[in-house]
Amino acid sequence: MRFSFLCIVLIAFASCREQKNNLLRTGPVNWPDSIAWWKANNLRVIQTNLPAYEATLNPDSLVDDLKDYSANVLIINAGGIMAFYPTELEDHYVNPYMQPAMLGDVVRKCHEAGIKVIVRFDFSRAHRSIFEKHPDWFYISPDGERIINDDMYVVSINAPYEQNVMFKIVEEVIDKYPVDGIFINMPGYQVRNPYVGKYHGIDQNVYDRERFQKFSGLKLPVKEDFSDPIFKRYVEFKEFTTEELMHRLHDVVKKKNPQIAICTYSEKYVDIVRHESQTNSLPYWPYNASDNVNNTLTSFPHHIVSNASIQQISFQSRYNAVEPAEVRIRLYENIANGSGLDMSMMGDFRNYEDERNYDVLRQVYAHHMKFEQYYGRYRSTAQVAVVSPGSWPSGESAQEYRGIQLMLKESHIQHDLIEDTQLPILGDALQRYKVLILPDILRLDSAAIATLESLQRKGTHLIATNRTFSDNGDALFRIFGAKAIEVDHDGAGFYVSPERNNAFKRLRGQKLISWKFNLGLYSFPEADTLLPIYTPGRPGPPEIIGGHARTKHHLLGLKKNGSASAVLIPANLGRLYYVLGYQQYKNILLDVIDVLDVSISSSIITNAPSRVEVITQEFTTNIPQHLQWSDSDGVIVHLVNLTGYSNTYFEPLTVEDISFRLRTDFKPSSIRTMTTDRPIEFTWSDGTLQFTVPRLTDYEAVIVMR
Numbered sequence: 047m048r049f050s051f052l053c054i055v056l057i058a059f060a061s062c063r064e065q066k067n068n069l070l071r072t073g074p075v076n077w078p079d080s081i082a083w084w085k086a087n088n089l090r091v092i093q094t095n096l097p098a099y100e101a102t103l104n105p106d107s108l109v110d111d112l113k114d115y116s117a118n119v120l121i122i123n124a125g126g127i128m129a130f131y132p133t134e135l136e137d138h139y140v141n142p143y144m145q146p147a148m149l150g151d152v153v154r155k156c157h158e159a160g161i162k163v164i165v166r167f168d169f170s171r172a173h174r175s176i177f178e179k180h181p182d183w184f185y186i187s188p189d190g191e192r193i194i195n196d197d198m199y200v201v202s203i204n205a206p207y208e209q210n211v212m213f214k215i216v217e218e219v220i221d222k223y224p225v226d227g228i229f230i231n232m233p234g235y236q237v238r239n240p241y242v243g244k245y246h247g248i249d250q251n252v253y254d255r256e257r258f259q260k261f262s263g264l265k266l267p268v269k270e271d272f273s274d275p276i277f278k279r280y281v282e283f284k285e286f287t288t289e290e291l292m293h294r295l296h297d298v299v300k301k302k303n304p305q306i307a308i309c310t311y312s313e314k315y316v317d318i319v320r321h322e323s324q325t326n327s328l329p330y331w332p333y334n335a336s337d338n339v340n341n342t343l344t345s346f347p348h349h350i351v352s353n354a355s356i357q358q359i360s361f362q363s364r365y366n367a368v369e370p371a372e373v374r375i376r377l378y379e380n381i382a383n384g385s386g387l388d389m390s391m392m393g394d395f396r397n398y399e400d401e402r403n404y405d406v407l408r409q410v411y412a413h414h415m416k417f418e419q420y421y422g423r424y425r426s427t428a429q430v431a432v433v434s435p436g437s438w439p440s441g442e443s444a445q446e447y448r449g450i451q452l453m454l455k456e457s458h459i460q461h462d463l464i465e466d467t468q469l470p471i472l473g474d475a476l477q478r479y480k481v482l483i484l485p486d487i488l489r490l491d492s493a494a495i496a497t498l499e500s501l502q503r504k505g506t507h508l509i510a511t512n513r514t515f516s517d518n519g520d521a522l523f524r525i526f527g528a529k530a531i532e533v534d535h536d537g538a539g540f541y542v543s544p545e546r547n548n549a550f551k552r553l554r555g556q557k558l559i560s561w562k563f564n565l566g567l568y569s570f571p572e573a574d575t576l577l578p579i580y581t582p583g584r585p586g587p588p589e590i591i592g593g594h595a596r597t598k599h600h601l602l603g604l605k606k607n608g609s610a611s612a613v614l615i616p617a618n619l620g621r622l623y624y625v626l627g628y629q630q631y632k633n634i635l636l637d638v639i640d641v642l643d644v645s646i647s648s649s650i651i652t653n654a655p656s657r658v659e660v661i662t663q664e665f666t667t668n669i670p671q672h673l674q675w676s677d678s679d680g681v682i683v684h685l686v687n688l689t690g691y692s693n694t695y696f697e698p699l700t701v702e703d704i705s706f707r708l709r710t711d712f713k714p715s716s717i718r719t720m721t722t723d724r725p726i727e728f729t730w731s732d733g734t735l736q737f738t739v740p741r742l743t744d745y746e747a748v749i750v751m752r
Contacts, residue, residue, distance in 0.1 A: 070718060072416050072419075073416065081670060082304075089119050089388065090116055090386055097393060100143075102143055103393075107396055108120075109155045117161060118161055121164045126171075134218065153223045165229070167228060168232055169207070169208050169230070170200060172201050174197040176199075182251070184207075185236055186249065189246075191246055193246055200236045203234065205254075220306065225306065227318070229320065233291075234288050241361045261287075296308055296315035309352070311437075318349070318351070319349045320352050324356045325360075330695075333448075333659065335355070339385040343385070344463055350385075351384075357389065357400070365400060367402060368695075370405070378684075378744070379659070381414055384421075384663070387414055419667045419669060426664075429479060430459055430479060431463070431481075433464050436467075445624045445625060446511060446618060446624075447620065452624055453623055456632070458660045460649070469497045470491075476497070480643050481639060483511075502612065505608075507610050507611050508525065522614075525605070528605075529569045530566065531568060535564065536564070537562055540579055549638075550577075573604055575602065576600060577602045579599045581595045601615060601616075619631055619635060650706065657691060658686070658687055660684070661686070663684070680712075682750070683706065685746045685748070703739075705736070705739075706737055706738070706748075710730070718751075719740075
C-alpha cells in the first residue's frame with residue numbers, strides 16, 4: 047500500500063510538473079537593435095490622425111494613453127498638407143495651431159516609454175497659398191476643374207511639389223527628429239474627391255501631359271477605358287511613375303537611416319504595407335480584415351502588413367465610430383491572419399467624440415502583448431486559393447470575389463487570397479494549392495495565363511466564374527474548352543437544373559434553381575457539361591405559371607487537362623450568394639470542389655457554427671532566433687466569433703463544446719487554449735487529431751504543440 051501510494055504521489059507530481067512546463071510563454075519579446083524593428087512583426091499601432099486644432103495636444107497624456115492601451119507604435123502627423131512642426135521650407139504650409147515643441151516632445155517621450163514613432167505625411171494636397179504661387183503644380187480635370195477641399199488643392203504627381211518639395215519636407219523632418227518610420231498617406235494619382243464623392247477624371251496637368259508624351263509618344267487620354275489601348279498604356283505609365291517616385295523616396299530615407307521604416311499602401315520600396323478596414327455601405331463585409339491581411343501577406347510574402355481598423359463610419363461621419371463588436375472582429379482577424387494590430391482615430395484619446403471602442407482596444411491590444419510570441423510567424427495550411435481583383439476590390443467584381451470567400455469561410459475551408467497581378471511572380475510557389483479559384487478576374491496578362499497553364503500541368507485544379515477569361519477567347523478555349531456566345535446575359539427569371547446528377551449531393555430535393563444577375567451563355571465543345579439552363583417561362587399569375595424550357599446551354603463546363611480539371615461557371619455565382627444569401631449557390635461551389643478533390647472539404651470537420659471563423663496556421667514562436675522561418679512549433683487554430691453579425695454588429699453569442707477533427711503530420715505534445723491557458727484533452731491516431739473547445743466567447747486560439 048505504501049508503494050502504491052508513493053507511485054500515485056510521484057505520478058501526480060510528474061503530471062503537475064508537465065502541466066507547469068507546458069504553460070504558454072507570455073509577455074513581450076526583447077528584440078536586438080541589429081534587427082530592423084518592424085521585422086519583429088509584433089506591431090500594435092495607434093494612429094492619431096490629428097485635425098489642425100489638435101496640434102495643441104499634451105504629449106504626456108498621449109504617451110500615458112499609449113501605454114495604457116499596450117501600444118508599441120504611434121503614427122502622428124508631421125507634414126505635407128500642413129506642417130505640425132516649425133518648418134523652414136517656403137513651400138510647406140504651417141498649421142496655424144502648430145506648437146513648436148509638440149512633435150519633438152512626442153518623439154522623445156515615446157522613445158523613453160519604448161514606443162516607436164512613425165510620422166505621417168500627405169502630399170496629395172497643398173494649401174491655397176501654394177496654389178496661388180504655382181497653379182501649374184496642381185491637378186486639373188479634362189473639364190478644367192480643380193479638386194478642392196476648402197483651402198486645400200489636389201497636386202499633380204509629376205509636378206514639382208511631389209517631384210522636389212516632397213523630398214525636402216521628408217528630409218527636413220528626419221534631420222530634425224529621430225523618427226522610426228515615415229507613413230505616406232494617399233499616394234499616387236487622383237481622379238476623384240473622396241471626401242465629397244465626386245469623380246473628376248484623368249489629371250490633364252501639363253507635367254503629366256509632357257511626361258506621358260515622353261514615356262509613350264502618345265497624347266494623354268481623357269477617359270478611363272480599358273478597351274482603349276492608349277489608356278492601357280497610361281495605366282503602365284502610372285505604375286512606372288509611382289514606383290519611380292517611391293524608389294527615389296526609399297533611397298533618400300535609407301541613406302539617412304536604414305532603420306527608418308517606410309510605410310504606405312503599395313508594396314515596392316516599402317517596409318510596411320498598410321491597408322484599411324473600412325465600413326461604408328451595405329452589405330457589410332465582416333471578413334474585411336481577414337481579406338486585407340491574407341491577400342497582402344500571400345501576395346507579397348516578404349513584407350510586413352499593418353491593417354488599420356478605421357474608427358469612423360465614413361468620410362462624412364468622422365466623429366462617429368463603428369460598432370465595438372466590429373472593431374473587435376477586425377483586430378482579432380488581423381492577428382489570426384499574421385498581422386499586428388492597427389487602429390486609426392481622429393485626434394488623440396482625450397475628449398474623443400465616440401469612446402465606445404476604448405474597452406475593446408484595451409482588451410485586444412493587451413492580449414496581443416501578453417501572447418505576442420504566438421503571433422506573426424505563420425505558414426498557411428490552405429489547400430485552396432482565391433484570386434482577388436486587386437488590393438482594393440470594388441463594384442460587382444468585389445461582390446463576386448467576396449461571395450466566393452463567404453462560401454468558403456462559412457464552410458471552414460481554409461483558403462488564401464492572391465492578387466491577380468502576382469500570379470506570375472509567385473509562380474511555382476502556387477503548386478501548394480489543390481484548387482485555384484478565379485472569381486470574375488479580367489485582364490490577365492500572358493504571363494499570368496502561362497502560370498495558370500503551368501499549374502494545371504502540375505495538377506492544380508482551376509475554377510473560374512462569371513467573365514473570367516472572356517477577354518481572351520484563345521485561353522478560354524485552351525484551358526476550359528469553352529467558347530463565349532453571350533458574355534453579358536441577364537439571368538433574371540432563368541433556372542438551372544441539377545437534374546439527377548450525383549455530382550450535386552447538396553442540391554438533392556431541388557429540381558430548378560432560380561438565377562439572377564449575369565448568366566453567360568457559352569458553348570463547351572471540349573468539356574463535359576452540367577447544370578442545364580432553363581428559360582424563365584411564365585412568372586404569373588399563379589394559375590398560368592410554368593412553361594420553363596430547357597435550352598442548349600449549361601451553367602458549368604468541366605474540362606480534363608491531364609491530372610487536373612478546369613471548371614468554368616460563366617455566371618455571377620459569388621455575387622448571388624453575397625447579395626441574396628441562399629445556400630443553394632454556395633452548395634454548387636462546394637459540390638464542385640468535392641468533385642475535384644473530396645479531401646479538401648474533409649480536412650477540417652467541426653460543429654462550429656458557420657459564423658465562427660476558423661483560421662488554422664502553422665507557426666513558429668516569434669522570437670529573434672526565428673526571424674527566418676524555423677522548424678514548425680505546431681499549429682494554431684484561431685476562432686473568431688462572428689455570431690453577433692447580421693445587418694449590424696451585436697455582441698457574439700457564447701458557443702460551447704466545439705468539436706474539431708483535423709489532419710496533422712505529428713502527434714501533439716500538448717494542446718492548450720490561449721485565453722485561459724488551460725490544457726485540452728485530445729486523441730490522435732494515424733494523422734487525425736480530435737479535440738473539443740469547451741467555450742468560445744469573442745475569440746479563442748487553440749495551440750497545438752509539437
